[in-house]
Amino acid sequence: MFAAENGLKGDPRLQAISQAIRVVPHFPKPGIMFQDITTLMLDHKAFKDTVDIFVDRYRDMGISVVAGVEARGFMFGPSIALAIGAKFVPLRKPRKLPGEVISEAYVLEYGTDCLEMHVGAVQPGERALVIDDLVATGGTLSAAIRLLERVGAEVVECACVIGLPEVKGQCRLNGKPLYILVEPREIDNCC
Amino acid sequence: MAGKDGQDSRIQKISSAIRVIPDFPKPGIMFQDITTLLLDTKAFRDTIDLFVERYKDKDISVVAGIEARGFIFGPPIALAIGAKFVPMRKPNKLPGEVISEEYSLEYGTDKMEMHVGAVEAGERALIIDDLIATGGTLCAAIRLLERVGVHVVECACVIELPELKGRERLGDKPLFVLVNGA
Numbered sequence: 001m002f003a004a005e006n007g008l009k010g011d012p013r014l015q016a017i018s019q020a021i022r023v024v025p026h027f028p029k030p031g032i033m034f035q036d037i038t039t040l041m042l043d044h045k046a047f048k049d050t051v052d053i054f055v056d057r058y059r060d061m062g063i064s065v066v067a068g069v070e071a072r073g074f075m076f077g078p079s080i081a082l083a084i085g086a087k088f089v090p091l092r093k094p095r096k097l098p099g100e101v102i103s104e105a106y107v108l109e110y111g112t113d114c115l116e117m118h119v120g121a122v123q124p125g126e127r128a129l130v131i132d133d134l135v136a137t138g139g140t141l142s143a144a145i146r147l148l149e150r151v152g153a154e155v156v157e158c159a160c161v162i163g164l165p166e167v168k169g170q171c172r173l174n175g176k177p178l179y180i181l182v183e184p185r186e187i188d189n190c191c
Numbered sequence: 192m193a194g195k196d197g198q199d200s201r202i203q204k205i206s207s208a209i210r211v212i213p214d215f216p217k218p219g220i221m222f223q224d225i226t227t228l229l230l231d232t233k234a235f236r237d238t239i240d241l242f243v244e245r246y247k248d249k250d251i252s253v254v255a256g257i258e259a260r261g262f263i264f265g266p267p268i269a270l271a272i273g274a275k276f277v278p279m280r281k282p283n284k285l286p287g288e289v290i291s292e293e294y295s296l297e298y299g300t301d302k303m304e305m306h307v308g309a310v311e312a313g314e315r316a317l318i319i320d321d322l323i324a325t326g327g328t329l330c331a332a333i334r335l336l337e338r339v340g341v342h343v344v345e346c347a348c349v350i351e352l353p354e355l356k357g358r359e360r361l362g363d364k365p366l367f368v369l370v371n372g373a
Contacts (some may be wrong), residue, residue, distance in 0.1 A: 022287070024286035024287045027286040027287070028286070033352055034286045036287065038278060038285065038287050038306055038309065040276070041266065041269075041275060041277070041278075042275040042276075042277070042278040042309060043275070044270070044273055044274065044275055047266075047270065047275075047276065048270055051270065056362055058265075061329070070259060071258060071259045071262055071280075071284075072261075072262075074259060074262040074263050075262050075266050075276070075278070076266070077266075078229070078235075078263050078266065079236075079267045079270055081229075081232075082232075082235065082239060082267055085232055086232065087229060087230040087231070087232055087235075088230075088235065088263070089226075089229070090226060090229070090263070091258075095216070096259075097226065098212035098215040098216070098222045098224050099210070099212045099215070099224065108315040118226055118345070121226065121230060176297055179338075
């Protein structure tokens with residue numbers, strides 16, 4: 001669900017967050033309007049507001065794990081984890097995590113990829129939040145949910161700064177609630 | 192290096208929270224794994240606090256974090272000290288216009304990229320990564336920032352591997368670390 005429909009309607013912070021996100025046309029390939037959150041992180045107030053909105057939502061939900069998807073999930077997850085007293089667990093591309101891992105494959109437009117998590121990072125029964133900068137098809141987030149559920153954690157919600165049209169109108173992803181701050185920005189003069 | 196009396200117990204706990212994995216990514220390398228530090232909420236909080244205490248009054252407007260583990264430590268520091276966060280990334284990850292800096296690896300070279308316009312000439316920057324080994328990556332980050340007229344105040348890492356002499360490779364750029372990975 002979008003934040004504006006869920007308690008934050010008219011919140012000026014959301015508009016500032018949306019406007020701080022830059023759209024880069026035709027990246028990584030023609031036809032894709034890439035939602036670039038690096039400009040959000042250059043705007044200290046908007047970046048702080050982004051984290052604060054998530055923290056306010058999650059601080060009293062008994063969440064002990066924030067799982068962030070590599071790499072842009074790493075930019076938002078740890079700050080949220082620190083503020084709500086949860087541990088941060090990185091979910092990484094293959095062969096980045098040392099030691100024993102579990103892997104979950106997921107489907108790309110062409111081919112598949114894999115997400116890995118450390119064995120022992122999360123205990124059965126822990127309540128987890130999954131965070132990434134953006135949700136498009138939900139493939140990566142679905143893999144993240146499966147990893148956490150395989151070790152017996154309960155995924156309380158998936159949180160993203162931006163939600164693409166494919167998920168608009170969906171409140172749930174694989175049965176898990178989805179919480180999104182803003183929709184993608186359109187570019188004014190698209191080449 | 193940190194380690195004044197009042198910080199000793201925090202540093203000690205941070206050091207104990209880091210896990211060493213032998214022979215990763217290849218035989219002979221003792222990999223310093225900070226993910227276990229991130230599972231220890233107090234030790235992770237203390238890590239960030241130690242950096243924030245050091246940098247909050249140094250007029251730093253940019254925290255540049257090196258992909259990918261620098262992305263874990265950099266943003267909480269940036270948010271706490273009122274600075275912007277700038278990711279320094281592997282090639283072809285950043286959309287839009289970038290500048291690139293090549294650096295040497297043990298075998299071959301790699302490239303680091305930063306967005307054009309992310310930082311402005313005259314800004315004061317901190318560079319953050321989880322660990323300094325040979326210093327090659329940090330040197331590339333320093334060069335990228337200096338090319339656009341930024342003053343790099345210091346490089347900060349959780350862990351230093353002193354035998355790899357990264358500190359010397361940084362030359363006149365100060366290095367601050369919390370623990371030695373001996």
